[in-house]
Amino acid sequence: xxxxxxxxxxxxxxxxxxxxxxxxxxxxxxxxxxxxxxxxxxxxxxxxxxxxxxxxxxxxxxxxxxxxxxxxxxxxxxxxxxxxxxxxxxxxxxxxxxxxxxxxxxxxxxxxxxxxxxxxxxxxxxxxxxxxxxxxxxxxxxxxxxxxxxxxxxxxxxxxxxxxxxxxxxxxxxxxxxxxxxxxxxxxxxxxxxxxxxxxxxxxxxxxxxxxxxxxxxxxxxxxxxxxxxxxxxxxxxxxxxxxxxxxxxxxxxxxxxxxxxxxxxxxxxxxxxxxxxxxxxxxxxxxxxxxxxxxxxxxxxxxxxxxxxxxxxxxxxxxxxxxxxxxxxxxxxxxxxxxxxxxxxxxxxxxxxxxxxxxxxxxxxxxxxxxxxxxxxxxxxxxxxxxxxxxxxxxxxxxxxxxxxxxxxxxxxxxxxxxxxxxxxxxxxxxxxxxxxxxxxxxxxx
Amino acid sequence: xxxxxxxxxxxxxxxxxxxxxxxxxxxxxxxxxxxxxxxxxxxxxxxxxxxxxxxxxxxxxxxxxxxxxxxxxxxxxxxxxxxxxxxxxxxxxxxxxxxxxxxxxxxxxxxxxxxxxxxxxxxxxxxxxxxxxxxxxxxxxxxxxxxxxxxxxxxxxxxxxxxxxxxxxxxxxxxxxxxxxxxxxxxxxxxxxxxxxxxxxxxxxxxxxxxxxxxxxxxxxxxxxxxxxxxxxxxxxxxxxxxxxxxxxxxxxxxxxxxxxxxxxxxxxxxxxxxxxxxxxxxxxxxxxxxxxxxxxxxxxxxxxxxxxxxxxxxxxxxxxxxxxxxxxxxxxxxxxxxxxxxxxxxxxxxxxxxxxxxxxxxxxxxxxxxxxxxxxxxxxxxxxxxxxxxxxxxxxxxxxxxxxxxxxxxxxxxxxxxxxxxxxxxxx
Numbered sequence: 064x065x066x067x068x069x070x071x072x073x074x075x076x077x078x079x080x081x082x083x084x085x086x087x088x089x090x091x092x093x094x095x096x097x098x099x100x101x102x103x104x105x106x107x108x109x110x111x112x113x114x115x116x117x118x119x120x121x122x123x124x125x126x127x128x129x130x131x132x133x134x135x136x137x138x139x140x141x142x143x144x145x146x147x148x149x150x151x152x153x154x155x156x157x158x159x160x161x162x163x164x165x166x167x168x169x170x171x172x173x174x175x176x177x178x179x180x181x182x183x184x185x186x187x188x189x190x191x192x193x194x195x196x197x198x199x200x201x202x203x204x205x206x207x208x209x210x211x212x213x214x215x216x217x218x219x220x221x222x223x224x225x226x227x228x229x230x231x232x233x234x235x236x237x238x239x240x241x242x243x244x245x246x247x248x249x250x251x252x253x254x255x256x257x258x259x260x261x262x263x264x265x266x267x268x269x270x271x272x273x274x275x276x277x278x279x280x281x282x283x284x285x286x287x288x289x290x291x292x293x294x295x296x297x298x299x300x301x302x303x304x305x306x307x308x309x310x311x312x313x314x315x316x317x318x319x320x321x322x323x324x325x326x327x328x329x330x331x332x333x334x335x336x337x338x339x340x341x342x343x344x345x346x347x348x349x350x351x352x353x354x355x356x357x358x359x360x361x362x363x364x365x366x367x368x369x370x371x372x373x374x375x376x377x378x379x380x381x382x383x384x385x386x387x388x389x390x391x392x393x394x395x396x397x398x399x400x401x402x403x404x405x406x407x408x409x410x411x412x413x414x415x416x417x418x419x420x421x422x423x424x425x426x427x428x429x430x431x432x433x434x435x436x437x438x439x440x441x442x443x444x445x446x447x448x449x450x451x452x453x454x455x456x457x458x459x460x461x462x463x464x465x466x467x468x469x470x471x472x473x474x475x476x477x478x479x480x481x482x483x484x485x486x487x488x489x490x491x492x493x494x495x496x497x498x499x500x501x502x503x504x505x506x507x508x509x510x
Numbered sequence: 511x512x513x514x515x516x517x518x519x520x521x522x523x524x525x526x527x528x529x530x531x532x533x534x535x536x537x538x539x540x541x542x543x544x545x546x547x548x549x550x551x552x553x554x555x556x557x558x559x560x561x562x563x564x565x566x567x568x569x570x571x572x573x574x575x576x577x578x579x580x581x582x583x584x585x586x587x588x589x590x591x592x593x594x595x596x597x598x599x600x601x602x603x604x605x606x607x608x609x610x611x612x613x614x615x616x617x618x619x620x621x622x623x624x625x626x627x628x629x630x631x632x633x634x635x636x637x638x639x640x641x642x643x644x645x646x647x648x649x650x651x652x653x654x655x656x657x658x659x660x661x662x663x664x665x666x667x668x669x670x671x672x673x674x675x676x677x678x679x680x681x682x683x684x685x686x687x688x689x690x691x692x693x694x695x696x697x698x699x700x701x702x703x704x705x706x707x708x709x710x711x712x713x714x715x716x717x718x719x720x721x722x723x724x725x726x727x728x729x730x731x732x733x734x735x736x737x738x739x740x741x742x743x744x745x746x747x748x749x750x751x752x753x754x755x756x757x758x759x760x761x762x763x764x765x766x767x768x769x770x771x772x773x774x775x776x777x778x779x780x781x782x783x784x785x786x787x788x789x790x791x792x793x794x795x796x797x798x799x800x801x802x803x804x805x806x807x808x809x810x811x812x813x814x815x816x817x818x819x820x821x822x823x824x825x826x827x828x829x830x831x832x833x834x835x836x837x838x839x840x841x842x843x844x845x846x847x848x849x850x851x852x853x854x855x856x857x858x859x860x861x862x863x864x865x866x867x868x869x870x871x872x873x874x875x876x877x878x879x880x881x882x883x884x885x886x887x888x889x890x891x892x893x894x895x896x897x898x899x900x901x902x903x904x905x906x907x908x909x910x911x912x913x914x915x916x917x918x919x920x921x922x923x924x925x926x927x928x929x930x931x932x933x934x935x936x937x938x939x
Contacts, residue, residue: 145907209765210758237754239691268754270693271670272779301672303688370765456702458764458914460906472904480900 115492122485136486146473146487149464152376153494156447156465161440163384165433168391172399173421175392185396189389196386200453203382207369207454214366221364230363233273233316239265239298240307248361251354258346261286262293262353265307266316269297274314281315282338290344291351295319295335315339319359324352332356370455372462379454379463383447391436398432399425431509438502445495466491544574545836550590551604551826554581560856567852568843575836594619599831602840604653606826608641608896614829615644621830623648625838629845633863637721637889642827651844654853655825655862657883658709658892659811662791663784664775665804667694671783675809682812683748689783690755697749697756698782700771701763701917704910708894708902709822710749710786711913715742717817721888728896730938734931743916743923745814749786751920757782760917769794776801786811788824789860789879808875810882821886823862824895854880862889901937908933 125132140146171188175181191199208214211221238245243264244253256262261284274297281296298304300312315338322332326349335341343351369378402425410420426433448467455463464472466487474484553561558581565577580600582589587610593599594614605611614620623630627648630639634652642650663675668685671692676682686696700706716724719738726732727739753760757774758781766774772791774781776799785791792808795801810819828844830837843849850861857872864884871877883889894902894909901908912933916926 209762213770235693237691267691268693270779273693299691299693301670301692303672303691365759366762368761368765371761456765456767457704457905457910458702461911464906472907 118485118488121481122489124482126480126482128481132482136483137490139483140487140490145461145464146469148461149466149469150490152463153445153447153465155376156380156444157441160380160383160387160444160447161437163380164387164391164440165395165437167384167388168393168395168436169426169429169433171388171392172396173425175396176399185389185392188392191386192389194386196383196449197453199386200379200382200450203378203385204370204454204456207378209366209368209370211364211366214369216369217364217366220367224364228361228364229358231357231359231361232275232318233266233269233359234362235268236266236360237268239267242307248357249354250360251352255350256291256353257350258289258291258348259286260291262291263307263309264293264295264321264353264355265298265309266295267297267299267306269299269316275317277337278314278317279338280311281309281313282336282340283309284340284342287342287344290342290346291323291353292340292342293321293353294339295321295341295355296339319355322354322356326350370459372459375455375459375463379451382454383444383450386450387440387443391440394436395429395432398429402428434505438498438505441498442495442502445491445498466494540572540839541574543572543835543839545834546576546578547602547834547836547840548600549577549579549602549604549840550582550586550593550600551579552581552583552586552606553604554583557858560853560858563856564849564852567848568840571843571848572836572839575839577840594831601832601834601837602828602830604826604828605650606824606895608650608827608891609898611642611650611827611829612644614831615647615649619831620649621833621837623651623830623841626651626842626845629842633845633847633865635862635864635889637886638862641889641891642829650827650829651841652825652862653828653844653849655823655860655883656788656790657821657823657860657879658788659713659821659823659882659886660788660791660879661784661786661809661811662772662775662795663807663809664780664782664801665807667692667775667780667783668807670694675807676812677810678816679745679748679812679814686748686755690752694780694783695755695757696783698766698771698774698785699750699756699763699917700766700768700785700787701760701914702765702767704905704914705894705903706768706771706787707913707917708909709788709892711742711746712822712890712893713786713811714745714814715739715893716820716822716888716890717811717814718742718745720817721820721890724890724893728893730897730934734934735927739927739930740923743926746916747920747923750917760920764914764918769798773798775799776805789876792875792879793858803873808878818887819882819885820888820890821883822890822892823883824892825862897934898937901934908937 121128122136123131123133140150171185175184178184205213206215207217209217211217236250238250240263242253243250250264250266252262252264281294284292284294286292294309294315296309296313296315298306298313300310304310304313315335317335317337317339319335319339320332321335321341322330323343324330325346331343333341333343368374406428407420407424410424415423446467447465448471451463451465451468452471460468460472470484470487470491473480473487551561558579561579565579568577569575586603586605587607590599590603590605590610599619611620623642624647627639630642630648630651638652639648641652642648661675667689668675671685671689671694673685673688676685689696712724715727715738718741719727723732723736723738727734727736732738750756750760756763758766768787771785772787772794775783775785776795795806813819828841830841845863847863847865847867850859850863850866851870853859854861854866855870855872857876860876860880860883862883866880866884868877868881868884871880896902897909902910904910909930912926912929915929916922
């Protein structure tokens with residue numbers, strides 16, 4: 064609407080003819096130009112120039128904005144471990160993501176051109192772009208949860224891992240008394256036993272629900288003159304009970320494989336009965352070792368710590384690449400569609416194989432498009448923010464932080480240090496500028 | 511128009527008198543107070559309606575004061591800061607951050623509430639009056655409180671293990687080992703949310719070091735390397751020291767956020783037996799789990815080395831930006847049991863007011879929590895809320911982050927204290 068008013072200034076229809084142009088006439092085009100530019104200039108001024116200039120000024124002042132501190136805020140960025148880490152992380156992003164996204168986009172674009180369901184495939188790969196980065200981040204955060212019951216990725220890995228390493232029936236069980244010890248996953252009697260003696264293998268930290276249904280009150284083993292007898296039982300009753308003593312209310316653990324090592328080094332095994340008792344008979348005198356093998360206690364897969372401090376950057380990058388690969392694919396596919404087919408055909412006629420065609424013809428011809436994608440991603444990645452905020456739990460935000468996230472955390476999340484925040488913003492700006500210049504020069508060349 | 515309203519209001523007042531109310535004389539005097547008040551708070555939705563009930567109760571006594579309430583949501587500090595900078599603050603605001611209040615007080619933006627000081631001390635006790643006092647002047651009245659000195663537990667797991675809610679830290683330690691032996695990890699810890707760890711530390715510190723040291727540490731007048739801090743960190747190991755006693759282990763707990771930490775107490779089978787957090791856990795249990803009344807219980811944070819009843823809390827503190835008879839009347843009203851009861855009877859509210867009748871709380875658990883709060887010998891505001899946000903209130907930084915590292919590696923007490931001191935020294939400058 065603002066441009067409506069200056070229309071009145073436009074020269075009236077019957078222009079005075081002849082060479083006698085007044086000064087007003089010469090200024091009139093300038094005024095018109097200004098009038099048309101005014102809205103844009105005002106908008107740019109208010110939302111771009113003023114904030115930029117003010118941010119630069121603000122970055123030289125302290126937290127409250129009262130005292131001039133010179134370069135202190137900038138020094139702080141490189142002296143504060145957490146901020147330095149975010150700069151490092153941003154470098155990792157820059158090194159990996161633009162190249163990876165461009166490469167994936169190129170691969171998808173070239174492949175989809177050749178398959179029957181190409182459009183459908185493109186649609187699926189492009190879909191993530193329609194999701195807000197934050198929502199995508201939340202989804203990935205849930206998928207990457209360490210607990211296989213919540214995190215889909217760990218659930219999938221867990222299926223495979225548990226198939227290879229089957230979890231035992233009594234995961235997490237611990238020896239109850241001092242006579243029984245845990246070593247290397249197995250639980251065994253500390254001292255050797257001789258025939259005629261009884262062995263008490265008490266276990267705790269077993270849920271009542273983990274005890275098989277056919278379990279009965281734990282039995283007290285009766286000694287055999289030429290055998291070793293014993294009991295494996297859940298050495299727990301409400302209140303705790305006495306460790307190492309079979310008491311009323313404590314259940315035996317049936318079906319547990321007990322292993323016996325003879326003095327000669329052979330081993331025998333037997334399963335426990337419903338009341339948890341077991342017996343090895345016909346044993347010559349000697350020192351025997353008795354225990355329960357580690358397979359009984361084999362833990363199930365407990366999850367890869369995708370969101371732990373060491374993997375969180377990679378996890379964020381995975382989520383980000385998942386979102387942007389579709390964008391790259393679509394842009395590159397468009398470029399691919401515009402390639403002159405005769406060149407490709409000519410190359411094939413001359414005997415080039417597909418790899419050579421791709422390497423020597425397709426990629427060079429696509430170079431301008433690839434550059435656009437690469438540079439767009441470079442700028443995006445420098446400013447990356449929301450996906451990190453969404454994917455990284457607060458406990459590892461320090462390890463995952465990137466420059467933009469650090470700026471926000473320093474300035475807005477209660478710290479209120481606008482001086483330091485502004486300095487980080489300026490640093491980010493300075494990092495983006497060379498890429499922008501590159502981009503502008505490329506525009507010029509193309510025009 | 512105004513005349514009609516006044517007339518109607520006056521009639522209302524007369525009705526009250528007719529019902530034999532003893533405050534007849536006061537009500538008549540209250541007629542003289544008139545004007546309008548703007549109030550800014552964080553409450554929205556159901557809470558906003560409940561606060562409306564408080565305003566209605568106020569209007570019963572002061573019919574000629576027109577109170578308008580506006581919710582600023584969680585952005586309240588920002589909204590308020592902007593309004594004050596722009597020279598247009600509300601008459602009354604409810605602020606949850608004592609640091610923000612102190613800032614306004616120092617800048618001379620707040621009105622003294624010393625006229626209500628006696629009423630605050632009489633109703634709430636000195637501990638609560640101190641929370642709103644800066645440089646000897648009362649500026650804030652704690653209206654809606656939170657009690658963060660609570661343990662919540664799954665009653666079935668406790669009875670399966672044959673343990674009772676612990677009263678002392680020794681009991682807690684024994685109970686935890688017994689529960690672990692029964693096959694359930696005793697503790698659920700929301701390690702992904704650093705504030706749950708600072709709450710745990712503060713509860714222990716208030717009990718081991720006492721309120722004076724607590725205040726000094728909150729102001730960073732003593733260092734975080736002080737022996738009292740080391741002692742409290744060592745006590746904290748009772749809870750976080752054994753990875754096997756924590757649901758998911760120390761490593762897994764670091765990825766469990768607060769809502770999950772509550773939910774996993776009531777999964778089938780339960781993943782943990784108990785968790786330490788504030789009264790708001792009740793809301794999570796009601797809304798996010800299938801647990802019914804009787805499936806869960808609450809106990810007072812156990813005493814350490816014979817410490818007396820103490821509560822680490824938080825809450826919304828009322829402050830006055832513009833002085834007026836209506837404003838004074840409203841702030842004074844906030845100190846009365848009537849103001850608290852108007853909301854308390856609707857649920858979702860605790861008052862530290864000792865004269866509030868416990869029977870107004872809607873259920874037994876709320877009553878127990880509220881009684882703990884009102885009966886506490888010592889009430890202290892959450893220390894991390896008193897600290898500069900860079901130290902005490904920012905995810906992934908300062909105290910939050912360092913205590914998360916401590917959860918990961920609970921044997922490094924000295925290193926933790928040193929890291930806390932380094933971070934505090936930076937933030938408090």
